[in-house]
Amino acid sequence: MKVSLASLKKGQSGIIISVVTDNIPLKLLEMGCLPGNEVELLQRAPFSCPMYLNINGSHLAIRKEVAEQIEVELM
Amino acid sequence: MAKQINVSLIGNPNTGKTSVFNLLTGLNQQVGNYPGITVERKAGVCKLSRGLKAHIVDLPGTYSLNASSLDENVVIEVLLNKKDKDYPDVAVVVSDVENIKRNLLIFTQIKDLDIPTILVINMADQMLRKGITIDIPELEKRLNTKIVLMSARKKQGVEELKKSIEDYRKLPVAPCLNAFEIDPEYFGGLQRAFPKESLYKLWLVITQDVNFANINRNTIADASQFQTKKNSELKRLQQKETIKRYQFINQTLKATQTIDIKNAKGVRAALDRVLIHKVWGFVVFLAILLFIFQAIYDWSSYPMDLIDGAFAWMSDFFREILPEGMLTNLLVEGILPGIGGIVIFIPQIAFLFLFISILEESGYMSRVVFIMDRLMRRFGLSGKSIVPLISGTACAIPAVMATRNIENWKQRLITILVVPFTTCSARLPVYLIIISLVIPTHRVGWFFGYQSLTLMFLYFIGFGAALVSAWLLNKFLKIESKSFFVVEMPNYKIPLFKNVAINVFEKTKAFIAGAGKIILAISIILWVLGSFGPTEKFSKAKEYVTTQYQENSAEDLETQIASYKLEHSYMGYMGKAIEPVVRPLGYDWKIGIAIISSFAAREVFVSTLATIYSVGSEEEETIKNRMASEINPVTKKPLFNLATGISLLLFYAFAMQCASTIAIVKKETNGWMWPSIQFIFMSGLAYIAALAAYQFLK
Known part of the structure; x- marks a missing residue:
């Protein structure tokens, strides 16, 4: 099932399918946020944003607006 | 060689x-x-x-x-x-x-x-x-x-x-990725235009110019003129490069590395469960802050008392062994109290740098960024503003520089503008000496004393002022700016002793060296201004006083002469000139002088008072005792009472008194506009707050 990364629940993971590259920082790609890589939502901050992710082995936090630019296939 | x-x-x-x-x-x-x-x-x-x-x-x-x-x-x-x-x-x-x-x-x-x-x-x-x-x-x-x-x-x-x-x-020198593969058409053209240059170097020069225009470079001639692509297309090529590289890396690692996922979690997950929990996360953060302030206040008081005593002893000692004269006076009344006024704060500043260094090394700081982001955004700041705001408690200068990793210009500007409100280590000397003079030493419960609670309250006032002004700025600043928030959440580490020790040593050294120069210069200037006077009243002070107060004892007479001299020195006249401005805040002209000289750097306050009080006085006492014995000429009560004390504390909490911070803000915001606004706003607020406090409490 294809969903936006922003809609993931805690503990869910998926494979990145597409990334709207114009609207996200290059740094995120450099940290491994690329199509084909696995992503897991580890935790959400209080009030549900930002999101704490494990993308391709990198642990990082991004905000909801950026996560909305990333589409994943749920695992 | x-x-x-x-x-x-x-x-x-x-x-x-x-x-x-x-x-x-x-x-x-x-x-x-x-x-x-x-x-x-x-x-x-x-x-x-x-x-x-x-x-x-x-x-x-x-x-x-x-x-x-x-x-x-x-x-x-x-x-x-x-x-x-x-x-x-x-x-x-x-x-x-x-x-x-x-x-x-x-x-x-x-x-x-x-x-x-x-x-x-x-x-x-x-x-x-x-x-x-x-x-x-x-x-x-x-x-x-x-x-x-x-x-x-x-x-x-x-x-x-x-x-x-x-x-x-x-070492073998061979590339991993042929830049040509990124986009054969574009890179082919590039190579034809600059056949002698390395293709990848050319590419970096071009992309770098997109991000950092106008940077001088003399290695590669004008590759930047090869602008056949729009910026957005170049960005897409950069992304393509990243993807290509990851393909290579993934292949390489697939063949050489295996990870057993089951073992990969553990400590990180367990600690994260508490440290970024929606309740416990904040509780822990608050507890850590409380602990740090308590430590700074209580633990460092022992070495500080020693240092204070040592400098008073040194002044006495040099006065004994050196022949009387101008140079001896300069040393024991100007330079030594001046240096003492800064050396005494080494323990506290070192403590502060120690804790900040541990928070950063351990990986905890990123967790604070994470839990605070949402809250900070309400005030127009970013979660990343937490790092400058916390390191601002050491010094605003590195804090302003630490704003660089806030990607959003508006949030970054607001952070720069409000960071000087946080209680930097230069304010500590002022706070500590005034707190110890006007706040009673009682304890609440067994752990927190009134004095350390006051100190903590001052830290909160600083943060509060920063947040409220950020909120105001966010309302009134009309800047559109895209925000890309990416924070790495590193693994937890027990800080390496060596790293922390070197960090604390280097930072403290830099602080002392930087502040020391200013303080030494100001101490000497103040001593000169206090030791010479424009009129006969200064040079013939002895005659004036002796005829006026004939019935006084010899000892009283000495003190009378000293203070009469100071009043009629250059410094005395300057202080008297500004007295009408500071009088409503509860200060006399001596404090006025100390405040004026503090605009170079706050920590000068204590050493200035130390210098002023020791000019002409024979006995070498500790700074605190000298301040405690000052009498308000109008009320005849101790000058440093609760009203004056609180008024001074508030003034120092808000005022922008740091030449170096103004310089760095000018540098980071490219002009005088923002530092000027900042200076006027902060100092205006300081005056009003101090005025209100004194008039209300007196």
Whole structure:
């Protein structure tokens, strides 16, 4: 099932399918946020944003607006 | 002279790059700035065998050579410019064992610049525990490099790294990715236009110009004129490059590395469950702050008392053994009290830097950024503003520089403008001495005293003022700016003692040296102004006073003469001129002088008062005792009472009294507009708050 990364629940993971590259920082790609890589939502901050992710082995936090630019296939 | 090998240490943030640097260089290091910009430059020397030496530069942490900040740009500048004095003979890329994949990105980029490159895999001792196995010989073959397994924590692998640096000429130089593959058409055209240049270098120069226009570079002639693509297309090519590189890296690691996922979690997950919990996360953060303030106040009072006493003793001692005269007076009344006024705060400043350093080293700071982001955004700030706001409690200057990794310009500007409200270590001297004079020593319960609670309250006032002004600025500033918030959440680490110790030592040293110069200069100026006067009333003070107060005892007479002299010195007249302005705040002209001189740097306040009070006085007392014995000429009660004290505390909490901060804000905001607004706003607020407090409490 294809969903936006922003809609993931805690503990869910998926494979990145597409990334709207114009609207996200290059740094995120450099940290491994690329199509084909696995992503897991580890935790959400209080009030549900930002999101704490494990993308391709990198642990990082991004905000909801950026996560909305990333589409994943749920695992 | 023996040949020196230039080494650049490069790597992602949080890989233990600095630990490797400290291990190689020990205390043989210098910390300064890159010329013209305020990016910290760390360099050191490491002795190799046969009299060889390595000159090692610890470059700022970066994820790639596509720079998006001033700090990252330094890395590219060094690597692209063969004439740069730091241009490496050999690059050492430091990766931690958990994030090899990500670190290989910058590794392959550097390789493609034809620079001999060694790959250090740090924290290798944890491989087994994390369930990671790597086929090192195979990885070396595929990456065409030498790999050194290290554990900076356990001091393993240093000798092997030194040996590899020595033998850098044997390293194979072969690119990992043919830049041509990124976009054959574009790169073909580029190569035809500049047949002699390295294709990848050209590409970096072009993309760098997109991000950092107008940077002077003399290595490659005007490649920037080769602008056949729009910026958005160049950005797309950069993305394509990243994807290509990751394809190569994924393939390489698939063949050489296995990770047993089950072992990979553990400590991180367990600690995260508490530290970023929606309730416990904030509780822990608050508790840590409380603990730090209590420590700064209570623990450092012992060494401080010793230092205070020692300086009073020194002044006495020198007065005894030196012949009477101008120079002796300058020393015991000007220079010594001035220096004492700064040395006394070394314990506290060191404590503060110690705690901040531990918070950053342990990986906890990123968790605070994470839980605070949402809250901070309400005030127009970013979660990342927390780092400047906390390090602002040490000093506003590094704090303003720390705003650089806030990507959104509006949030960054607001952070810069409000950061000087946080209680920096220069305010501490003022707070401490006034608190100890006007706040009773009672305790609430067994742990917190009134005095340390007051101090904590002042810290909260500082943060509060910062947040409220941020909120106001956010309402009124009309700046549109896109925000890309990406924060790495590093693994938790027990801070390395050596890293923390070096950090505390360097920072404290820099603070003392910087502030010391100003304080020494001001002490001397003040002593001169206080020791000479324009009229006869100064030079013939003795006659004036003796005729006026004939019935007084000899001892009283001495004191009368001293204060009469001070009143009619240059300083006295200057102080009297500003007295009408500070009188409504409850200050006399001496405090007025101290406040004026504090506009150079706040910490001058105490040493100024120390100098003023000791001019002409024969007895060398501690600063605190001198202040306590000051009498208000109008009320005949102690000058430093609750009303004056609170008024002073509030004035120092809000006023923008730091020439260096103004200078750095001007630099970071490119002009005088923002620092001027900041200065007027903060100092105006300070005056009003102090006025209200005094009038209400007196």
